[in-house]
Amino acid sequence: MDKTSQIYLALFVGLGAFLVAQCVTPFEWMRPDRFDQINDKFYTVTGENCRSKREEDLKFRDDTVAQKPRYNMLLSTIIYSNRSSLLHAHNMALNRAFFYSFIYQQMNQTWDFETQPGLMYIYMGHAADVSANPGFINGSSLFFDNNCSYPNWYRKMNFNITLPLFGPRAWREDDYNEPTNWLREPSNNTISIHDYGSGRIRNYTHPQYKGNPWYSPWLPDLFEKDDSVRKFTYSVGIKYSNATGVFTKDMYTDYSFFGPPQPGQSSGQESLPVHISSPYFDCDRSNRWIVTASSPIVEFMPRYSNWTHLRRARFVGVTTMDVEFERLDMNQCPLAEGNPAPNFFAGTARCRPTTMCDPLMGFGFRRGGYQCVCQPGYYYPWWHDGPFQGLEVEQATWEEYQYGFDCLSVGERMLTPDIAPEFVTRKRRSIYTAKNRFMDTLPKTQSVILTPRQKRSVMEALKEHREEMKKLEDAQAEENPKILKKRFVPNKSNKGSASAHSRMKRAAVDEEAANRMQRIMDRKYQTSIKNCGDKKAYELFLPGDVNFGVERQFEAQGRTALRLAHFMSNFLQNVDEYEEFGDLKGDRRLNETQIFAEVIANIMGDFRILGSGVFFDRYKFRMSPPVNNTDPRFVNGITREFFGPYAFRTSTPQAGLDSFNALDFSGFKNFYTDLPWFQNLKSRWATNFYDLKKFTxxxxxxxxxxxxxxxxxxxxxxxxxxxxYEDGEWLRPEFKCDGRVNDWVVTYLAPFFGKNDLKTRLEFKGVVTVDVQLDYLDINQCPSNFYVANAFKNTARCDYRSQFCVALEGKRFNRGGYKCECRQGFEYPFNDLAWYFDGQTMEEEHRKLSVGDPNRYHTLRCRIGAAPSLTASLLLVVAMAFLQLV
Structure with a gap:
């Protein structure tokens, strides 16, 4: 290397050292925070060393999971999408607790012992919880307390003898290394089921058992003084059918049972029916950090005794649903109204002072799950389009963070006017006034298509109105000849501008879609239980594109039906009542009480579900006869022609509570197998089972x-x-005017399958349904592509020259569920502690404009962002002087 090269190399090294001294590495300026504390602990514990760790090392703080759903606050709070998985685990734990509480108290007699859920019924039920809920639930289990489970699957075991412990648990297994998995890719379709009451470490009730945070909140239940608070009495009315088209009784037979607590609005954490644990390491089992939702099972103990007065309702076990902690979204934004305490990760977001934090969904336990939006009084710079993403902020250097993620200040902000400004004029009444006046006289249910006679009457009224307006204009012209009549004369210059203007209006807001939206809203809100009987059949339906987004927003409710369909498919394909396994007895056939308990648990575990049913195809439901074989419901033999248990929720306004009823649809004269939804789903799955997934x-x-x-x-x-879930089908919204639900619902259908009588092939067995209340659906009025089937798209009243539309969560089935934010290069002009225009305000001001009332609709738009002002500084003066000298 020559001397010149050495000099250049020295200068380059010196310059590099100087730059390194002046700059900070991307990770050095990021000081450790609360996320790093949990993250270090997260990776410190493994399956190899967890047994040697202390119990406190295997648990996180309770506030590491924020915004836990509370049962008594679900109707009054907004559950955002980043908490949907935790809410579904909450509801499913409650679902299973209601099922076991109901089934064990209803079948509590000695002659019901053999028809209670057997070993495979319990195993398959928890396997279905996992297989039907990928992304929501990773584990499902049932843990009984000491000597509280009565097994009916041991042949040589004496009657009325309990097991020491019984804890079946299903977990989604990583099957990438299975011999049958040739591609070595995880399929999420393999479930391992273990009895945690057996094996080497089986006493999960012991205080030194490190992984049982679900046990101490409920068990052991040894104190009777709190029974009235901890156990609530539920009532369910059931109407059975013993023959096709006939009900056993005309009235519902009431069945009361004890279940999990039913707290009021002011109740504390200790009386909630579902307990959500702090994250803990599932040592020697799944070896994962998990969060568990648990709910208690109530049963009469002792179950079989000659001294029944000694029995009492007691917590005998808990049902649990496990969610991986790594999949739960954490909220790094500061504490606020939408991010209440406790939240251990609050304040760890790195938004600049000119911005504020907005959480995002789907990031789980990792940094960057937020975006930084401009504070009120600031707008995005021209070089950055939209909010600053948290991932970009977390990966930025110190210089990028200091100067690249700030919003610009808005100057000369205006105050929101209390009254309409003077320049907003009333909308001129046009010739359509007479037509609108005539339309108001029509019945609300009548179509807008007029008969020829009605058209003639309207045209006469319009003709009279035109003549009156012409006389008025001629009189004004005579009084003031300077008034010119402005008429549009098509020519080359203004023809193009008029067409361009019309195209712009169509691109901004689709008035035809807005009018259609109004008709849909009118039909929905004008249909009630009082007048639904007078409506025509088609008037009780809404168009199919109304339920846009239902498959995502109501996915948890749809998977509740899918869970029951998975269980039915597993049981009907693998259980044979004639099989025996030595000392272990095989399961018997399904019976009426079990299926009724399943659909009742579906509606009691989720407040959004108004109805749920299991509808068997003709001659596909085979029942096991009772032990004494004297039940009058078996007059037609063991194989039923129809069997369709359906449970529904009805509100009681006087008491402020919900009542639960169930009936067998086979008691109606009209067969449910002839309904279009059943026929369509059956025709799809009658012979072709290629798309069905194989679960292990x-x-x-x-x-x-x-x-x-x-x-x-x-x-x-x-x-x-x-x-x-994708194989199921969401039906279009329907008003169920049947004397049961009496509300607008959307229905999800899930098919289930079993073996034929010869056990040679699969066949379609029936359909599981859930009816979800339509009012909980968030509509999306923002612009969308032409191929998107959304009845409400392109109806948002934003000024698209300066704004863009963003749909909001939690607004339900109402207009205005969006916000109009400023586009790049525009700024929010008002000084009202906001940075966007609310959709409800836009809708209301546009309504005033359309009827001619004073309004400020034309002021609800963004203005062009001003250029940043030049600020003098000493450094700038010195630099300018230096340049002048040079």
């Missing part, structure tokens, strides 16, 4: 009564084919 369950059972070890079940693994 690997059950491990206890080797003996005491649970000395775990062994494989006789059939290991169990495989079954079932539909996925």
């Amino acid at each position: 369950a690997k059950p491990m059972i206890r080797s003996d009564y005491n649970g000395t070890s775990s062994i494989r079940f006789e059939y290991y693994p169990l495989t079954y084919r079932a539909a996925t």
Whole structure:
């Protein structure tokens, strides 16, 4: 290397050292915070060293999971999409608690012992919780307290004997290394099921058991003084049918049972029916950090006794739903009204002082799950379009962070006027006034298409109105000849401008879509239980594109039906009532009480579900006869022609509570198999089962009564084919005027399948349905592509020259569920602590404009952002002087 090269190399190294000394590395300026504390602990504990860790090392703080759903606040709070998985785990734990509480108290007699849920029923039920809810639930379990479970699946075991412990748990297994998985890609379709009451470490009730935060809130239940607070009495009315087209009784038979607590609005955390644990490491089991939602099971204990006066309702076990902590979104934004305390990660977002934090969905436990939007009084600079993303902020250097993520200040901000400004004029009444006046006289249910006679009457009124307006204009022209009549004369100059203006109006707001939206809203709100009987059949439906977004917003409710369809498919494909396994008895057929309990639990566990049913195809439901075989419901034999248990929720305004009823649709004269939704789904799945997914369950059972070890079940693994969530179908909105639901609902259909009588192939067995209340659906009025089937698209009243539309969550089925934010290069002009125009304000001001009332609709738009002012500084003066000298 010559001397010149050495000099250049020295200068380059020196310059690099100087720049390094002046700059800060991207990670050095980011000081450790509360996220780093949890993150270090998250990766410190592994499956190899968890047994040697202390119990406090295997748990996170309780406030690391923020915004936990509270049962008594669900109707009065907005549950955002970043908490949908936690809410679904909450509802599913409550669902299973209601099922087991109802079934064990209803079938509490000695002759019902054999028809209670057997071993495979319980195993398959929890496997369905996992297989039907990928992305929501990773584990499902049932843990009984000491000597509180009565097994009916041991042949040599004496009657009225309890197991020491019984805890079946299903977990989604990573099956990438399975011998049958040739592609070595995880499929999420393999579920392992273990009895945690057996094996090496089986006493999950012991205080030294490190991974049981779901046990102490409920068990052991040894104190009777709190029974009235901790156990609530629920009532369900059931109407059975013992023959096709006939009900056993005309009235509902009331069944009361004890269940989880039912707190009031002012109740505390200790009386909630669902407890959500702090995150803990599931050591020696899944070896994952999980969050568990648990709910108690209530039963009469002792169950079978000659001294019934000694029995009482007691917590005998808990149902749990597990969600991986890594999948739960954390909220790094500061504490605010939408981000209440406690939240351990609050304030860890790195937004600049000129911006504020807005959380995003789907990031889980990692940084950057937010965006920085401009504070009121600031707007985005011209070089950056839209909010600053949290991922960009977290990866920025110190210089980028200091100068690249700030908003510009808005100068000369205006105050919001209290009254309409003078320049806003009334809308001139046009010739359509007479037509509108005539339309108001028509019945609300009548179509806008007029008969020829009606058209003639309207045209006569319009003709009279035109003549009156012409006389008035001629009189004004005679008084003031300077008044010119402005008429549009088409020519080359203004023809193009008029067409361009019309195209711009169509691109901004689709008035035809807005009018259609108004007709849809009118039909919805003008239909009630009082007048639905007078409506025509088509008037009880809304167009299919009204439920745009229902498959995403109501996915949790749809998967509730899918969960029951998965269980039915697994049970009907793998359980044979004639099979015996030595000392272990096989499960019997499904019976009426079990299916009724399943659909009742669906509506009691989720307040959005108004109805749920299981509808078997003709001659596809086979029942096991009772032990004494004297039940009058079996007059037509064991195979039922129809069986369609349907449970529904009805509100009681006087008491302020919901009542729950259920009935068998086979008691009606009209067959449900003839309905279009049943026929369409059956025709789709009658012969073609190619699209069904194959699920694998690997059950491990206890080797003996005491649970000395775990062994494989006789059939290991169990495989079954079932539909996925996408295979189901959402129906268009319908007003159910049947005397039961009496509300607008959207219905999800999930098919289930079983083996034929010869056990040779699959066949369609029936449909599981859930009816979800339409009022909880958020509509989207923002612009969208032409191929998007959304009845409300392009109806937002934003000024699209200066604004863009953003849909909002939690606004439900109402107009104005959006906000109009300023586009790049525009700024929000008002000084009212906001940075966008609310959609409800836009809708209301446009309504005033359309009827001619004073309004400020034309002022609700963004203005062009001003250029930043030049600020003098000493450095700038010196630099300018230096340049002048040079």
